[in-house]
Amino acid sequence: MNDDIRGQQDEPELLRDQVQQVLRHRVLVAGGLLAGLLAGGWFAYGSVATYESSSEVLVRAATINPYATNGVSVDKQINIGSERQMAAGNAVAERAAERLGRSADDAGDLQGHLQVTNPPDTLVLKFTYVAGAPKAAADGAAAFAQAYLDYRETQTTSTVTNMISGYEKQLDPLAKQREDLLDQIDQLQSDTEKGTALSAQANLLSQITELTNDISELKALDTTPGYITVKAEQPVKAEGLGTPMLIALGGVVGLALGLLGAWLRMIFDPAARSADTVSRALRAPVLGSLPRVPEEPLLAADGALAEQYRSVAFRLAYDRHFADRRRLLVVEPNGEGTTAAVVAVNLTACFAETGMSALLVEADLRHPDLARRLPEAPGARPGWAGREPADGTPWPGGRHIPVDAGESGTFDLVPGIRVPHVARTLTSAATTRLIDQADAPNTTVVVLAPPVLSYADALALVDRVDGVVVVCDPRTVARTALERIRELIDGAGGQVLGAVLHPGGRQRKGRRKPEGAVTIPASPVTAEAVTRDPLSSGTR
Known part of the structure; x- marks a missing residue:
């Protein structure tokens, strides 16, 4: 398994x-x-709500004939990256501030609301302005777009004006030389001298004509810097x-x-939390998960809780490791062991219900209390009950109680008592003979031991049983605790058959003596008559 x-x-x-x-x-x-x-x-x-408005400008270069196909296209003369930097610069921002009716000192603040982008493979500049009001956003985008065009046209016009002024300064001396040369030609008589003067006049005329043509081209130059292709509009909703x-x-x-x-x-989270985690930690299956009930009885007669116990008992009865020799040890990881006691009692009752001769051994010799909590059933005791142990140990000989399990029938209980030396008592020959009652045909022995991680009592019984059932609440028990239990049981020569899960926080019946409960017969050696060792009596 x-x-x-x-x-x-x-x-x-x-x-x-x-x-x-x-x-x-x-x-x-x-x-x-x-x-x-x-x-x-x-x-x-x-x-704060923000509004965004955009205006797009198609940038163009200054040209005489924008439709001319000879030579290099004027569009190739535009460095769009430089144009974008110029559009986002201080000079354009100051012009935009002037158009918006603000001082030049506010240009830096306006630049913080502006973003200039260039769509790929285009000569378009997109001016995006963000403001707290729709009208302010539209006015800002329009102002920056127009300020850029004005600034660019001003720069182009200034350049053309400067060039024309330079050409005109070159043209004036040439025109004066030409006039002086014409006066000299009129006074010359020799054909040779006239030919030389006419040749000089032709050169001056050629230079004057070239300069005049350059000035004419500059004056005819279209300095339009571009066109607004998308006008800024007031946004309908906030960004x-x-x-x-x-x-x-x-x-x-x-x-x-x-x-x-x-x-x-x-x-x-150190807790196991789920059935799969418990199964992996113990390397054994989860035999059953008990339902949550308002008040859990010590003996579940009917209902979902009783059916779950019957399901666990049926599975254990037909398990190949447990079916050979009917010995079962029920333990809890830690705590008071109350839940393990409830599970052990109900499993024993379920075995008795299947027609087996069921025996419950309360091996919790530190805090025994099952005898006063279970109702006694009248009936004859088996032959092994009532005989005093040959080795003189105070437990388990001479103590036997038939328990009335209601419709499930009856089963036998060997109640625990407080003893001075727990470990010596649990490893005695009398305890071994008691557990060996499972060798009888159609007999099952269920042993209840204290919590494994609190006391070593369960480990002393591991090699005397065929398997161990661990009762735990997955929401509170730690995975490391379950792994430690598996290691301890494996090291002691035992085997974990499976786990029974129960939900924590259930209300249990008080440990009062129910009607019909029996008083344990006095034994030759009682817990009150023996001086106890503090370590063996369960104190820490």
Whole structure:
């Protein structure tokens, strides 16, 4: 059985188990979701609304004939990167501030609201302006676009004017030389001298004509810097995700953080939490999970709780490791052992219900109390009961109680008593002979021992039984505790048959003496008559 459990688990099952464990931390997940919704609402209602407006400008170069196809295209003369830097510069910002009716000192503040971009493979500059009001956003984008065009046209016009002025300064001396040369030609008589003067006149005329043509071209130059292709308009709604989207986004982020917190809580949570984790820690199957009931009786007569006990008992009765020799040890990891006692009593009753001769041995010699909690049934005692042990040990000889289990029938109880030396008593020959009653045909022996991690009593009985059933609450028991129990039982030569899970926090009947409970017959050696060793009497 354990070899099968040690096999590698399917990844989907492990993933499903982890998801279930994460979802068990509903408070963290719900807290993260609520925090995210609140944060989204705070951002939605607490942030200032912003409006964005854009204006686009098609940049063009100054040219005489924009449709001429010869030579290099004028568009190639434009460095759009430099134009974008110029559009976002201080000079354009000062002009935009003037158009908006603000001082030049506010240019830096206006630049903080502006973004100039260039769509790929175009000569278009997009001016995007962000403001707290729709009209302010539209006015800002329009002002920057027009300021850029004005500044660029001013620069182009200034350059053309300077060039014309330079050409005119070159043209005036040439014109004066030409006039002087014409006067000299009129006074010359020799043909040779006239030919030389006429040749000089032709050269001057050629230079004057070239300069005149350059001036004419510059004056005819179209200095239009570009065109506004998209005018800025007042935005209809504010920028951003909007209130519903912000709240939804906050909820998604909060849910993710809640799941992350739940996952971290699961990773660092020492408790087992799930049946699969208990099974992996013990390397044994979970035999059953007890339902939560308002008040748990010591003997469950009917209902879902009784059926679960019958299911566990049936599984144990047909387990190949337990069916050979009917010896079963029931323990808890830690605590007072009250839940293990309830499970041991009900399993014994279920075995008796199947027609077996069931015997319950209360090997908890530190805090025994089953005798006063279970009703006695009239009937004859077996032959081994009532005989004093040959080795003189105070337990278990001479103590036998038939217990009335209602419709399940009856079973025998060997109650525990306080003894001075617990370990010596549990390893005595009398205890071995008592547990060996399971060798009789159709007989089952269930042994109840104190918590494994609190006392070593259970380990003294491990090699005398055929298997151990661990009773635990997966929400409170640590994985390391279950692994420690498995190591201790394996080291003592025993085997964990499985686990029975029970929900914590259930209300149990008080430990009052029920009607029909018996008083343990006095023995030759009682707990009151013997001076106890503090270590063996259960004190720490």
